[in-house]
Amino acid sequence: MDERLVRAKIPTELEKVLGVESQPKSKAEAFVQAFLQSSTRQDTNSLNTHKAVILGYARPKKKKSQNSKKARGLNARQKREMKVFQIKPEHQRYELFLPLHNLWRQYIIDLCNGLKPSSNPQLVQQKLLKADFHGAIITVVRSKCPSYVGTTGILVQEFKHVFKIITKEDRLKVIPKRNSVFAVEINGFVSYIYGSKFEQRASERSAKKFKVKGTIDL
Amino acid sequence: NMENLQQTSRNLLVCDQSSLRHRKCRLSQQVQQHHFNHQVSLLLPECGSAPPPLDAALRSFSSSYLLRKLPLHELLDTHFLQDAVYQGSVYGLSYRSRIDEDTCVALLPSGQLVLSLDKDVYERLGVEGKPSRFNQRANSRYVVTVNLTDSSMAPGGRGYQRLLTGLKSRVQLQTDFLLSHHPGGGEALKALLSRYDWTEHRPQVSSRLLTNLPCPTPLTSDLPSCDPHSFLEWLGAVEAEVSCDNESTSFLSTLVCPEPRAVLSRALRVRVSGLLLPQDVYRLIEELRRCWDGRGTASWAALTVQGFADSPVSWGSREHGFLKGGENFYSLLLCSDHSYWLCMGTGAHDGCPP
Numbered sequence: 001m002d003e004r005l006v007r008a009k010i011p012t013e014l015e016k017v018l019g020v021e022s023q024p025k026s027k028a029e030a031f032v033q034a035f036l037q038s039s040t041r042q043d044t045n046s047l048n049t050h051k052a053v054i055l056g057y058a059r060p061k062k063k064k065s066q067n068s069k070k071a072r073g074l075n076a077r078q079k080r081e082m083k084v085f086q087i088k089p090e091h092q093r094y095e096l097f098l099p100l101h102n103l104w105r106q107y108i109i110d111l112c113n114g115l116k117p118s119s120n121p122q123l124v125q126q127k128l129l130k131a132d133f134h135g136a137i138i139t140v141v142r143s144k145c146p147s148y149v150g151t152t153g154i155l156v157q158e159f160k161h162v163f164k165i166i167t168k169e170d171r172l173k174v175i176p177k178r179n180s181v182f183a184v185e186i187n188g189f190v191s192y193i194y195g196s197k198f199e200q201r202a203s204e205r206s207a208k209k210f211k212v213k214g215t216i217d218l
Numbered sequence: 219n220m221e222n223l224q225q226t227s228r229n230l231l232v233c234d235q236s237s238l239r240h241r242k243c244r245l246s247q248q249v250q251q252h253h254f255n256h257q258v259s260l261l262l263p264e265c266g267s268a269p270p271p272l273d274a275a276l277r278s279f280s281s282s283y284l285l286r287k288l289p290l291h292e293l294l295d296t297h298f299l300q301d302a303v304y305q306g307s308v309y310g311l312s313y314r315s316r317i318d319e320d321t322c323v324a325l326l327p328s329g330q331l332v333l334s335l336d337k338d339v340y341e342r343l344g345v346e347g348k349p350s351r352f353n354q355r356a357n358s359r360y361v362v363t364v365n366l367t368d369s370s371m372a373p374g375g376r377g378y379q380r381l382l383t384g385l386k387s388r389v390q391l392q393t394d395f396l397l398s399h400h401p402g403g404g405e406a407l408k409a410l411l412s413r414y415d416w417t418e419h420r421p422q423v424s425s426r427l428l429t430n431l432p433c434p435t436p437l438t439s440d441l442p443s444c445d446p447h448s449f450l451e452w453l454g455a456v457e458a459e460v461s462c463d464n465e466s467t468s469f470l471s472t473l474v475c476p477e478p479r480a481v482l483s484r485a486l487r488v489r490v491s492g493l494l495l496p497q498d499v500y501r502l503i504e505e506l507r508r509c510w511d512g513r514g515t516a517s518w519a520a521l522t523v524q525g526f527a528d529s530p531v532s533w534g535s536r537e538h539g540f541l542k543g544g545e546n547f548y549s550l551l552l553c554s555d556h557s558y559w560l561c562m563g564t565g566a567h568d569g570c571p572p
Binding site: 144150 | 338340341342343344345346347380383384388
């Protein structure tokens with residue numbers, strides 16, 4: 001609608017009918033300004049200047065769920081600081097680990113469905129490849145470094161590249177897996193582990209397929 | 219490959235010229251350091267038979283004892299150590315073991331036990347040793363040297379226990395063993411002899427008379443005027459009974475006697491073989507020198523001492539190996555004025571003689 005129409009004077013015939021007196025232009029403008037100011041209580045000029053008005057978000061805000069408290073684990077630095085995987089000296093006693101060894105023997109016997117002298121060595125070996133060796137009595141039979149040869153003890157920790165064993169003299173020995181051959185004996189079965197091919201974490205080894213690759217010469 | 223044909227394996231020859239009367243004569247050290255002597259060959263020119271004192275010296279070499287299937291941990295037996303190793307000098311060598319294939323063992327008079335092992339045995343034995351100097355690329359041979367007279371190897375000590383368990387339970391090494399003891403002889407070795415199969419080996423003496431032998435002559439001094447190398451070649455030809463005539467009809471050898479030469483009407487060659495002790499060899503050299511003071515006919519005598527081809531050591535504790543030959547020998551040319559030439563020769567896989 002045209003603005004002129006809004007501000008147009010009312011024709012004289014309708015003035016009498018409506019009972020309204022149209023005012024001259026200046027008076028009408030003043031009246032409108034006064035009316036606006038009294039009703040809006042704001043500076044009317046500022047209302048008319050182009051201002052950007054920020055509207056609220058159209059989308060409702062998603063509430064972050066407070067349930068993400070699941071355990072994320074510690075990273076390697078924190079593990080080292082907390083010394084979770086270190087055995088304290090007062091716990092480094094051979095007798096303390098003998099029950100673990102018995103448990104391991106039971107576990108292996110169950111795993112291989114009762115180790116009888118008539119069992120197939122191939123089958124036993126396949127099972128042993130995926131078995132866990134914590135608690136086994138391990139002997140170094142051959143090694144590129146002669147001073148490792150002959151060390152015997154119960155395996156307390158298996159890492160990716162080393163075995164930590166405790167000997168009868170209550171010494172905790174760290175033996176690298178590479179370039180050594182270990183012998184594990186259970187019920188008359190002696191199994192030889194070539195350490196260079198065994199360099200995986202115990203947990204990863206249970207899912208690994210072993211391929212015959214390269215030479216087993218040290 | 220053409221490059222390989224142009225490269226032949228090297229030999230080492232060390233020639234020493236000196237006089238027995240010289241103050242700093244090193245002959246006795248050089249002779250005594252050559253522990254394992256297999257054969258002594260003496261060439262006496264213008265001689266029909268050996269003079270009696272020389273003959274007596276030749277026949278008085280100590281005898282050696284061959285033990286069959288001796289387990290090596292017996293060399294660490296306390297009685298053997300006390301009776302033989304700690305008193306006097308023991309000379310021991312593994313018999314019929316090849317240095318490049320089997321395990322070879324040598325027991326030196328200084329009390330050192332030298333084990334030359336291949337890789338599998340070394341990795342199972344568990345005693346620290348060094349890789350052999352003559353390994354081509356990969357380490358396939360290792361040498362373990364242990365001093366039995368050292369305090370760390372005293373019976374009951376840690377080093378002793380480790381070697382003993384290694385030789386007894388981890389690697390059961392067993393070999394035929396030649397043993398000799400100076401000055402005790404068989405008496406000192408009875409701790410071992412009583413328990414194992416043994417035979418006594420007396421050194422065998424054989425002699426041969428050579429006639430019409432061309433030989434190099436001296437011009438001015440008593441030493442021949444040719445160089446030591448040609449003299450050694452000629453001496454080798456005589457010992458191997460290869461003729462030096464170089465006839466055009468013969469295709470066997472082109473060796474000639476160095477000029478100037480004379481023809482000897484006769485010469486005596488005497489050989490002694492067995493496990494010969496260096497003390498006996500030096501006694502023979504002393505006897506030879508004494509013989510000179512009385513005789514004036516011939517001006518020189520030649521003595522050649524051959525070592526064992528499969529011995530782990532040549533002179534002292536220098537490592538010895540076998541590539542195309544295991545020679546480690548020395549030739550002594552002794553002249554009437556007590557001057558001498560000593561030529562020591564070794565093969566490719568050897569260190570330099572002293």
